[in-house]
Amino acid sequence: MNENLRDKYGIPKDAVITIAGTVGVGKSTMTKALADSLQFRTSFENVDGNPYLDLFYDDFEKWSFHLQIYFLAERFKEQKRMFEYGGGFIQDRSIYEDTGIFAKMHQEKGTMNEVDYETYTNLFDAMVMTPYFPHPDLLIYLEGSIDDILGRIQERGRAMEQQTPVEYWLEMHERYERWIDSFNACPVLRLNINDYDLMNDPDCSEQIVERIGKFMQQTAVLKR
């Protein structure tokens, strides 16, 4: 039945769809739901096994560079895995957010020094911003109000995020809104988190798949 959803809405079986959005907005939940509906593989961020994340939240200045290098390596390995399988993936967070949101924010707030930032962005550009790096077929941007998102961060209850001042999440939310307006590495479909309810509405996955199918067909026509 699930395979029919992919066929029914004309989504290519080798598509790579990445889910973007601020911390707590619902990317992992969406990744699971879409992968299930489309019978795609998943590419998740490994939060529990990340050796720097807790340290980073305790001391941004000391660990920003280490954490960014770690994420870059992890996401690059995932990129390779998706390529080797020939696509058919839903990816939890895009590689573009690491540099466009996180590294930039820490550099501008003074918690990543200038030299480290330059080393990191040089490495990122050499690895990612090349013609050999395949961009996703679609980026789904999840957006919602800061109050709803703070509620979700609370509800999820990761200690390191609870201890982080609310200003950090406010700043990130604003940056995401500016970032997505100028993002152009691949087509973007925006979904507002108030327009679907993956927890309580069993039909909403299909409605989202339908929107994705229509959007991908439109963008394919425009590309011709």
Ligand SMILES: Nc1ncnc2c1ncn2[C@@H]1O[C@H](COP(=O)(O)OP(=O)(O)O)[C@@H](O)[C@H]1O
């Ligand atoms: N559609 C939804 N409705 C209500 N709560 C949701 C929804 N999607 C996610 N959540 C909840 O919000 C929290 C954060 O979701 P998660 O998918 O982990 O976000 P992210 O991966 O973007 O950080 C979790 O507690 C999750 O259960």
Ligand SMILES: Nc1ncnc2c1ncn2[C@H]1C[C@H](O)[C@@H](COP(=O)(O)O)O1
């Ligand atoms: N590139 C990153 N820099 C700093 N922190 C990051 C980066 N990518 C993810 N994170 C953090 C934010 C969250 O605490 C966890 C997981 O993100 P989530 O949006 O909940 O999937 O990692």
